[in-house]
Amino acid sequence: xxxxxxxxxxxxxxxxxxxxxxxxxxxxxxxxxxxxxxxxxxxxxxxxxxxxxxxxxxxxxxxxxxxxxxxxxxxxxxxxxxxxxxxxxxxxxxxxxxxxxxxxxxxxxxxxxxxxxxxxxxxxxxxxxxxxxxxxxxxxxxxxxxxxxxxxxxxxxxxxxxxxxxxxxxxxxxxxxxxxxxxxxxxxxxxxxxxxxxxxxxxxxxxxxxxxxxxxxxxxxxxxxxxxxxxxxxxxxxxxxxxxxxxxxxxxxxxxxxxxxxxxxxxx
Ligand SMILES: C[S@@+](CC[C@H](N)C(=O)[O-])C[C@H]1O[C@@H](n2cnc3c(N)ncnc32)[C@H](O)[C@@H]1O
Numbered sequence: 001x002x003x004x005x006x007x008x009x010x011x012x013x014x015x016x017x018x019x020x021x022x023x024x025x026x027x028x029x030x031x032x033x034x035x036x037x038x039x040x041x042x043x044x045x046x047x048x049x050x051x052x053x054x055x056x057x058x059x060x061x062x063x064x065x066x067x068x069x070x071x072x073x074x075x076x077x078x079x080x081x082x083x084x085x086x087x088x089x090x091x092x093x094x095x096x097x098x099x100x101x102x103x104x105x106x107x108x109x110x111x112x113x114x115x116x117x118x119x120x121x122x123x124x125x126x127x128x129x130x131x132x133x134x135x136x137x138x139x140x141x142x143x144x145x146x147x148x149x150x151x152x153x154x155x156x157x158x159x160x161x162x163x164x165x166x167x168x169x170x171x172x173x174x175x176x177x178x179x180x181x182x183x184x185x186x187x188x189x190x191x192x193x194x195x196x197x198x199x200x201x202x203x204x205x206x207x208x209x210x211x212x213x214x215x216x217x218x219x220x221x222x223x224x225x226x227x228x229x230x231x232x233x234x235x236x237x238x239x240x241x242x243x244x245x246x247x248x249x250x251x252x253x254x255x256x257x258x259x260x261x262x263x264x265x266x267x268x
Pocket of ligand 1: 054
């Protein structure tokens with residue numbers, strides 16, 4: 001297995017911190033099904049399936065869905081959510097860079113917010129291509145954070161400030177996997193045609209206090225590599241910056257979040 005980031009520590013709080021607001025999950029599912037036009041024979045496949053945020057709603061519509069993930073605890077949470085539901089979802093432990101499936105096994109591939117974590121991301125792309133049938137569609141979502149640096153949303157401003165603070169203590173954010181641009185450039189170089197679809201837009205509800213709480217509770221990967229003493233100092237600095245910058249812990253940081261899917265065709 002290649003170097004990878006364990007999400008075991010997050011399995012209990014993943015859905016409460018990364019869950020989609022009511023109605024949004026259905027919009028994303030509808031968009032995916034519109035893009036793919038599946039039949040009862042269609043087999044979906046997702047790498048980094050996590051707690052099933054994307055998989056379960058599709059499987060609930062009656063489709064065959066296979067997911068893999070390196071985190072046993074994320075998979076346990078997914079299985080817990082499936083109790084009592086009849087479904088065709090198989091979720092098993094596996095690593096993106098060495099898939100345990102035969103060539104030409106699936107009709108639709110998906111990855112959502114995973115490639116930033118996978119160091120052997122080119123190998124993972126090759127593996128996805130291998131297990132997809134010829135003519136399959138691959139749906140790529142890098143993340144839901146708006147990465148428009150010219151017009152940063154508040155999540156991104158907090159994130160940038162946090163990265164500056166931890167770098168100032170000698171703990172810059174380790175880089176594991178790929179950026180979105182790297183993946184899309186690689187796919188284009190491999191002859192794929194790409195189309196961007198915004199599956200859903202919503203206001204993410206956030207205050208300064210809530211955002212600080214998330215950092216304090218270490219629900220974001222950029223704090224996992226810090227020793228506890230450095231983490232405590234960095235949190236104090238972030239709190240100080242936030243109070244000075246926004247003036248109040250109740251300041252409303254809500255901003256628009258988009259679920260963007262890059263539809264990859266002519267590739268598999
Ligand atoms: C941010 S979560 C996203 C989960 C899910 N795709 C979603 O959108 O809710 C990233 C997931 O990728 C998994 N992961 C990280 N590296 C992986 C790898 N090399 N192979 C398979 N899964 C991996 C993590 O364990 C985690 O469950």
